[in-house]
Amino acid sequence: MVSIKKKKQPLTKGAVIFNLCNYLFFAVMALICAYPFYYLIINTISANGLSANGAINFLPQQIHFQNYVQVLQLEGLPLAATVTIARTVIGTVCTVMASAFLGFMFTQRRMWGRKFWYRFLVITMYFNAGLIPMFITMKNLHLTNTFWVYILPAIVQPFNIILVKTYVESIPSALQEAAEIDGAGILTVFWKVILPTCTPILATVAIFAAVGQWNSFQDTLIYVTDTKLYSLQYLLYQYINQANSLAMLVKNNGTAGMDMAALATQQTPTSIRMTVSVIVVLPILFIYPMFQRYFVKGIMIGSVKG
Known part of the structure; x- marks a missing residue:
């Protein structure tokens, strides 16, 4: 033809x-x-004086990289970065696995009390006990001033579970039925059938979890007083808030707070704030494009099915 x-x-x-x-x-x-x-x-990367005066709008002037060198030499920064990277990696893995398993289980009609537990999960998206009861709970569980206060409260995320549940419902049920006919149990079906087919939505959940863990500093503010457990964001948040007072401190008495005061004399409060902001944002800007195609696909499938 x-x-x-x-x-x-x-x-x-x-x-x-x-x-x-x-x-x-x-x-x-x-x-x-x-x-x-x-x-x-x-x-x-421009001259700090020009930056403080608002003279840099479109093109950098008198380019230098001392701001990053000096900020990265701040006391406690390597340890705080280690804590943040650890909580981001461990927290993301735990959240993704919990969301995947619970999302899968909520699609199983044989699950005991499935409708009750699912509705109970959804209700938690709209109501919570508040800050003080949450703090008391964390303290009674002996999680305050421990690394696990960053991980355990963030494992079960209702929105992520709903996303995974909606995605799993779009997978043909014949796949699970064929595996069960061959003798596969519920865990085998989850690990070998469902999990490999959920890559797009799991990448979406991973982005949500990683960004949330990386940017979080309020849990450190509320639950942690041990400086060894400070997250990177909380430490940089302190430096941002102290930028003006550091410059004033050096001006009035040039001996107190030598490490941070030296930074304030070499930089302006504006340069400190901007440099810290870039350090916090850049890792996410580099990671997000790697997951973008999965992110779009996962969200689109979930929205169409829903």
């Missing part, structure tokens, strides 16, 4: 104008979203 190829119809004038306006609109939106990050970066 001879295949007849249809000629591609030329775009009409209205379609060309629409495409141009569409591209222009999204290009402007992309620039608006990217400019704050660009602004932070160019101000951290």
